[in-house]
Amino acid sequence: MQSRICEMLGIKYPIFQGGMAWVADASLAGAVCEAGGLGIIAGGNAPKDVVRAEIRKIKEITDKPFGVNIMLLSPHAQDIVDLVCEEEVPVVTTGAGNPSKHMTRFKEHKIKVIPVVPSVALGMRMEKIGADAVIVEGMEAGGHIGKLTTMSIVPQVVDALSIPVIAAGGIGDGRGMAAALMLGADAVQIGTRFLVAKECTIHENYKARVLKARDIDTVVTCQHFGHPVRTIKNKLSKEYDRLEIQELKQEEPDLAKFDELGQGALRKAVVEGDTDYGSIMAGQIAGLIKKEETAAEIIDSYMSETKAIINDKFNQWN
Ligand code: TUI
Numbered sequence: 649m650q651s652r653i654c655e656m657l658g659i660k661y662p663i664f665q666g667g668m669a670w671v672a673d674a675s676l677a678g679a680v681c682e683a684g685g686l687g688i689i690a691g692g693n694a695p696k697d698v699v700r701a702e703i704r705k706i707k708e709i710t711d712k713p714f715g716v717n718i719m720l721l722s723p724h725a726q727d728i729v730d731l732v733c734e735e736e737v738p739v740v741t742t743g744a745g746n747p748s749k750h751m752t753r754f755k756e757h758k759i760k761v762i763p764v765v766p767s768v769a770l771g772m773r774m775e776k777i778g779a780d781a782v783i784v785e786g787m788e789a790g791g792h793i794g795k796l797t798t799m800s801i802v803p804q805v806v807d808a809l810s811i812p813v814i815a816a817g818g819i820g821d822g823r824g825m826a827a828a829l830m831l832g833a834d835a836v837q838i839g840t841r842f843l844v845a846k847e848c849t850i851h852e853n854y855k856a857r858v859l860k861a862r863d864i865d866t867v868v869t870c871q872h873f874g875h876p877v878r879t880i881k882n883k884l885s886k887e888y889d890r891l892e893i894q895e896l897k898q899e900e901p902d903l904a905k906f907d908e909l910g911q912g913a914l915r916k917a918v919v920e921g922d923t924d925y926g927s928i929m930a931g932q933i934a935g936l937i938k939k940e941e942t943a944a945e946i947i948d949s950y951m952s953e954t955k956a957i958i959n960d961k962f963n964q965w966n
Contacts, residue, residue, distance in 0.1 A: 653781060653812045653834040657739060657760060658713045660684030663825075663947055664783070664814055666839030667717020667741055668791065668929070669693060670918040671850055674702045678709030679847035679943035688715040688741060696727040703735045713738040715762075720745030721792075721875070733757040741783060744792050744875070746770065751777050762814065766794030771805045771813075781812040783837055788818030790840050790878050790931040793868065798828070806832030820933030822953020829954070838950070840931040845943045851921030854928060857882075861934035872896060874906045880928040884913060887925075 651662045663685035665677060669692025677687030687710070689702045699716065706714050716737045718728045721744045729750045732740050740754060743764040747754075754761045755778055764783045765771040771782050784805045786798025794801075798817040806813050815833035819825055825836050842848060844855050857880050867881045869888035873895060879885055887909060895901035910927065917926025941949075 651812075651834045653814065656780065656812070657686060659686050661947060661951055662814075662835030663950060664688060664715070664741075664816075664835060664837040665842050665943075666789075666816065666837050667691070667715065667719075667743070668839055668843075669719060670914050671843065671848065672717070673849060674705035674709060676842060676845060676848045676943065677702075677714055678706045679845065680842070680947070681706070681710040681712040681714050683942075683944035683947045685943075685947050686713065686715055686739065688717050688739075691716060691718045691722060691724070691728040693719065693722045693724065695724050696731050699728055700731055700735065703731070703737065715739035715741055717741045717743060718747070718750075719743055720747060729753060732759060743785075746773075748773070748777055751779075764816070765805065766796070767801075768804050768808045771809050775809050775811050779811060781814060781834070782809065783814040783816055784833075785837070786815075786817030787868070787876075787878070788932040789816055790866070790934075791929040792875050792877050793817070799831070802828060802831040802833055818931060818933055820931075820936035822950050822955075822957060824933065825950050825954045826957040829958070836950075838946075840934055841937055841946055842943065843930065844937055844940045845946055846940055847943050850918045853921035853923045854917050854926075855940065857923050857928050858930050858934050858937055859939070861930065861937075863932075863935040866930060866932050866934060870906055870910075873901060873903055874910075877910075877927070877929065878931065880923075880930050880934065882926075882928060883924040884909070884927060 661684045665680040667688040667690040669690045672690035677689045680687035739760045741762045760780045762781045763774050787793040802815045812834035814835045815828035816837035819836045828836050868878050913927035916922040917928045
């Protein structure tokens with residue numbers, strides 16, 4: 649299944665692995681690249697040297713194209729922009745902000761730039777200033793999310809733009825991938841399912857919580873203050889809910905309290921395996937995930953399920 653995005657990036661399958669902060673290291677991203685997808689190293693909140701080490705590692709693991717995600721809320725975002733230019737990273741995805749001010753720099757270094765856009769308007773702006781494609785992420789996704797669902801926003805962005813669209817959020821298997829392609833997406837980006845990849849180095853407690861999650865187990869915290877984030881329900885998410893109710897009653901809510909609660913919470917879950925007070929970011933499809941597999945097995949199952957569904961439908965109607 650070749651598509652214009654595969655041709656543009658030199659990858660075999662139209663599957664991106666989400667650049668999940670603290671999660672997406674060279675081990676996971678390298679395995680995804682070797683399996684034919686686009687592996688993406690997360691910049692997250694990490695400083696330049698840490699990300700550089702992961703870039704050097706992935707270059708040892710694979711000679712296939714890979715990406716780096718720049719999380720624009722990071723205090724190190726500008727450093728990571730410099731880094732991807734220095735290291736001649738082939739593909740950059742951005743998230744959690746508007747990457748306009750870095751675009752010329754990326755283009756000078758012949759980097760393919762693929763921003764996450766939360767709306768048609770930002771998608772159009774990105775196309776105008778030279779983005780090579782955009783990722784459209786519905787609020788079914790884990791982590792920091794926008795307001796719209798994948799089903800609603802993907803076709804609207806597809807209609808408004810000429811560049812390829814990558815759909816993300818809620819795509820847990822080949823059925824979801826087939827649906828995203830039917831909406832007009834050229835590729836999909838998968839986060840949550842790769843959390844339980846064998847090559848994913850997160851704490852086993854985190855993986856266990858994803859494997860155990862039911863359909864109703866994710867929640868969105870900070871809906872009213874700061875940045876909305878989808879996680880698996882735990883003591884931390886309940887603490888956020890309590891704080892939100894408390895601060896909604898105040899005339900001048902104390903936003904610093906939300907930052908304080910979130911400080912280091914993702915690291916706590918990913919590195920220390922604290923699934924009570926750590927932030928267990930995961931998407932709504934967590935309930936679909938039942939087993940740990942290699943990245944190659946995950947990619948192969950998305951591809952074979954997608955092809956089977958599309959063939960079946962075609963045969964049914966012809
Ligand atoms: O970025 C993500 N997901 C993330 S980032 C992250 S680390 C974090 N943790 C706590 C709070 C905040 C960040 C965990 N998960 N996905 C891509 C994404 N981008 N979602 C939403 C957006 C986005 C939002 C606004 C992209 C652009 C944007 O533009 C606003 C503007 O300035 O025009």
